Amino acid sequence: MKVQVYVTLKPGVLDPQGKAIHHALEGLGFAGVDDVRAGRFIELEVADSVSDADLDAMCAKLLANTVIENYRIQRA
Amino acid sequence: MKTAVIVFPGSNCDRDMAVALRTVTGQAPAMVWHRETELPGGIDFIALPGGFSYGDYLRSGAMAARSPILAAVSAAAARGVPVLGVCNGFQVLTEAQLLPGALMRNAGLNFVCRTVPLTVANSQSLFTAGYKAEEAIDIPVAHHDGNYFADVDTLDRLEGEGRVAFRYAGNVNGSARNIAGVLNDAGNVLGMMPHPERAIDRAHGGTDGLRLFEAALGVLV
Numbered sequence: 241m242k243v244q245v246y247v248t249l250k251p252g253v254l255d256p257q258g259k260a261i262h263h264a265l266e267g268l269g270f271a272g273v274d275d276v277r278a279g280r281f282i283e284l285e286v287a288d289s290v291s292d293a294d295l296d297a298m299c300a301k302l303l304a305n306t307v308i309e310n311y312r313i314q315r316a
Numbered sequence: 317m318k319t320a321v322i323v324f325p326g327s328n329c330d331r332d333m334a335v336a337l338r339t340v341t342g343q344a345p346a347m348v349w350h351r352e353t354e355l356p357g358g359i360d361f362i363a364l365p366g367g368f369s370y371g372d373y374l375r376s377g378a379m380a381a382r383s384p385i386l387a388a389v390s391a392a393a394a395r396g397v398p399v400l401g402v403c404n405g406f407q408v409l410t411e412a413q414l415l416p417g418a419l420m421r422n423a424g425l426n427f428v429c430r431t432v433p434l435t436v437a438n439s440q441s442l443f444t445a446g447y448k449a450e451e452a453i454d455i456p457v458a459h460h461d462g463n464y465f466a467d468v469d470t471l472d473r474l475e476g477e478g479r480v481a482f483r484y485a486g487n488v489n490g491s492a493r494n495i496a497g498v499l500n501d502a503g504n505v506l507g508m509m510p511h512p513e514r515a516i517d518r519a520h521g522g523t524d525g526l527r528l529f530e531a532a533l534g535v536l537v
Contacts, residue, residue: 253465256423256490302382305375305411307418308465 242316243286243295247304248279279309317533319345319361322389322405324380329366329402329513336513337363340529350383361398361533362389364405366458366511376419376461377407386412398442398532399505403459406497406507415498415507416474417466422459423490429458431521433485434496434510438478441499443506446527446534453524455510457488462509464491464498474498481506506532 249255255277262276282303286295295313304311319337323330330347337345345363346356355362370379380386386408393399393414401409409415422428431454436447447453466474471492474480482497489509497508512525 253420254423254490256421256425256463260425302374302378305378305418307410307416308420 241286241288241290243284243290244314244316245282245284245295245299245303246279246312246314247282247299247309248311249277250308250310253308317341317343317360318356318358319343319363319533320348320355320359321345321363321365322348322350322385323365324350324367324369324383324404324408326369326371327365327367327404329404329511332511332513333363333365333402336516336525336529337361337533339516340526340533348385350380350385353384353388355385355388355392359392359397362392362400364389364399364401364408365513366403366405369404369408372461375407375411377404377409377411380404380408381411390414393500393505396502396504400443400528400532401505401507402511402513403457403462403509406509407461409505409507414505415500416470417464417492417498419461419509420463420465420490421461422463423487427458427460428462428489429456431456431515432488432510434482435485437480437483438499440478441481441503441506443499443528443532444481446531452485454515454522455512455525456514456520457510459489459509462489462491464489464495464509466492471495477501479503482508482510 257278258276299311436451439449479499484494512528515525
């Protein structure tokens with residue numbers, strides 16, 4: 241089974257990379273972009289026996305740094 | 317005195333750190349590979365060196381913080397053994413939750429590699445007792461992810477408890493409150509982005525890092 245994990249910076253945490261991407265988009269002439277936040281997408285292939293609690297622990301212990309990041313788990 | 321340098325795949329300041337420890341103690345440190353599960357018996361001081369452990373995969377220091385030897389480092393830290401993490405070592409200590417906060421990409425997005433002026437914010441700790449209060453010192457930095465972040469409550473607590481060891485004299489990488497180095501609550505774990513081991517010999521261009529090692533190791537002699 242495929243599991244998709246989205247790791248994003250918490251609101252309020254400055255995102256210099258998102259800012260640079262924003263500037264680059266403006267430089268390319270794209271108007272109307274108000275903000276850009278960059279994150280990380282991780283895809284796992286797991287056995288059906290892997291529980292939601294297991295997935296949550298994987299995110300909290302390694303895939304995300306919960307000091308600065310939030311995560312969202314989606315079973316595909 | 318027994319000192320150890322933890323070596324991860326991708327560490328690149330481990331030998332510089334070993335030279336600093338040998339210079340001050342007169343004895344070569346044990347170089348402990350990250351796959352080990354135990355530190356040498358009777359260990360007195362542990363250093364986590366700079367570098368790019370695991371190629372900075374996932375997040376800087378994230379993989380190293382979950383390597384087998386970190387359990388032994390955490391246990392030693394809990395016993396009160398001094399632990400110094402420099403640069404990538406600081407990132408490992410935050411990822412291992414031995415220190416609060418996180419080190420994010422530099423605000424200017426550039427790798428910063430130069431000698432920077434620092435202020436000694438706490439000259440009472442076992443690592444900084446060789447400096448005068450608010451002393452200005454020069455130590456080199458070389459990092460891409462040195463932008464210290466913690467929530468406001470944590471920053472207030474760190475400052476209130478004297479756990480900010482060093483500050484940048486000016487903005488270097490966007491760090492909250494210009495924090496360059498922080499201590500744990502017991503004061504025996506220090507993480508810092510600047511490299512004191514690169515400032516211990518006049519040939520380095522400065523020796524302001526030497527007193528950190530002398531203080532931290534001298535109390536043990």
